[in-house]
Amino acid sequence: MAEPMSSGIRIEGLRKVYGQGDTAVEALKGVEMVVAPGEVVGLVGPSGSGKSTLLKCLGAVIEPSGGRMILGDEVIYDEGWRIGDLRALRRDKIGFVFQAPYLIPFLNVTDNVALPPMLAGVANREARRRALELFAALDIGHRAQAMPSQLSGGEQQRVSIARALVNRPPVILADEPTAPLDSERALSVIRILNQMAQQYQTAVIVVTHDEKIIPTFKRIYHIRDGRTHEEAGEGRLLA
Amino acid sequence: MISLAGRDIMHAWGxxxxxxxxxxLLIGVTLSMAGIYRGMVDDAMALLDNSGADLWVVQKDTLGPYAEPSSLNDDLYRGLLGMPGVAGAANVTYLTMQVRRDGSDVRALVVGVVAGGPGEPGQPRQLVAGRQITRNHYEAVADLASGFKLGERLQIRRHQYTVVGLTKRMVSSSGDPMIFIPLRDAQEAQFLKDNDAIVQQRRRTGQNPGFNRPGVPGLLEAVIAAQSSNSSVNAVLVRVKPGHSGEEVAEPIRRWKRVQVYTRQQMEGILIGKLIATSARQIAMFLVILSVVSATIVAFIIYTMTMGKIREIAVLKLIGTRNRTIGGMILQQALALGTIGFVVGKIVATFWAPYFPKYVLLLPGDAVRGFVVVMVICTLASGLAIRAALKVDPAEAIGG
Incomplete structure (x- = not known):
């Protein structure tokens, strides 16, 4: 079905400073992180710890102040962006899953998912085929023609996972993807992310404070005061 | 590629x-304003066309007979008939007044024409019912817009007239319907004094010993008759012979010194450049204001619609949508809104045009120009929303 991806993400000494001079705030102070292809890791920390800043740096929407980021075999940041077209980088190499699904309300489910490959120049028919293939894997094939407003919260989140995966990115960044869901649906989403990560060999970073899903990770990065430290998780979901 | 603008419109089509x-509706008002101006110009042209004249001979140093009062002796036309190139010449009077009708009144341009002269300049054209004026008194030909019907009686000053004919699109430059009456009656109506003034004048004349001499019978009656009659007309309309130009025929008449001669082109210039110029400027001002209001409304609507989609725009940017695609989506929506507005505006303007009291002429050329202007306005108006959309940071899609 899907071809394996020899990717993953490695972050070395990533720093981010907001402002300058006396008003400068160092939000990230040398973050280290490695996520292998097919692996799902948790990124947890209290408010203001630097989670969102790290996510924005990883998502190439803000520029880090220093350090190094390697996506698959490609250095994308090394004391400066090494990629000219960040828009294309986000489109082709990074998948996003948000706290709320943020589906485009005026596109049906299939077109919501087919849009990223279409933006990358993939033919409409092929883009829709890829979307339908993901729907089958995510068990929402019967909702392919529905509008986002006709879906339940869990279904919408699965569609957003499909959208994140459709361009086969080496990494998916999931920002509180289970926050609006009840326990059962939250665990279902994590189960799907694990399944998709393995199936598509994608590295998945899940930012969360959701206590009910933290035990599902095999590895967890704790972030506090702009620094990360790694610890083993329970991996309960997969056991 | 999916048409994002089209999908968004279909999603929120209501x-x-x-x-x-x-x-x-706003565009409809704008088109109607343009139509009112065109109608005024068309009315002015219809006035000139329907006069059947090639030259207008009027009082020296006046712009008469439509723009300024003009008074000529009614014998002048005889001399004009003898000029080279003149095929016909006819006296005419014009008087805008309220014509009484069964207790109400109608504003009309009363035109005095020589009775029994069909084909002569000044005669009522576009006759759609009845006949021309054949008697020297108390017959009238009215335009349909006046509301009079054949056989109906109307009152001008103290005399009653029977409507013997009806015309269509015979209107003044201000759109008032024309009512044609015999020249003699029109001359009387134009210069008629009230009864008391006549009595007082007759009394004073009768008491004047110079007009009441013994041995000169009939002198007093002759003087009173002279005081009561009027030999002035407002203009002489001249038709030139085939093969002669208006200017060529006008030139020797201008040498008479005591009259002014206008060709068709000059009369058009007077009507459009002077008579309706202020109204035209007024309408132009309205058009500018309506265009600004339309642009503001489109800008506001598109801006509000765009601001309502900020999160979606941030997501679109985050997943790699080009700024050009997002800007194009907003521009297409603005143009679609303008197109819907224009179509609605054109339909309503066409629908309500006949109900305007004045003639509203909606020209296809104006519609095309209007459409182009609407598209330009929509394009400019979408600029604000596009600017706002392009400033949206894709990071806004990521919480925290």
Missing amino acids: KFLFTGLGLG
């Missing part, structure tokens, strides 16, 4: 349609 309807 909102879009009703917004377009509102905008359309």
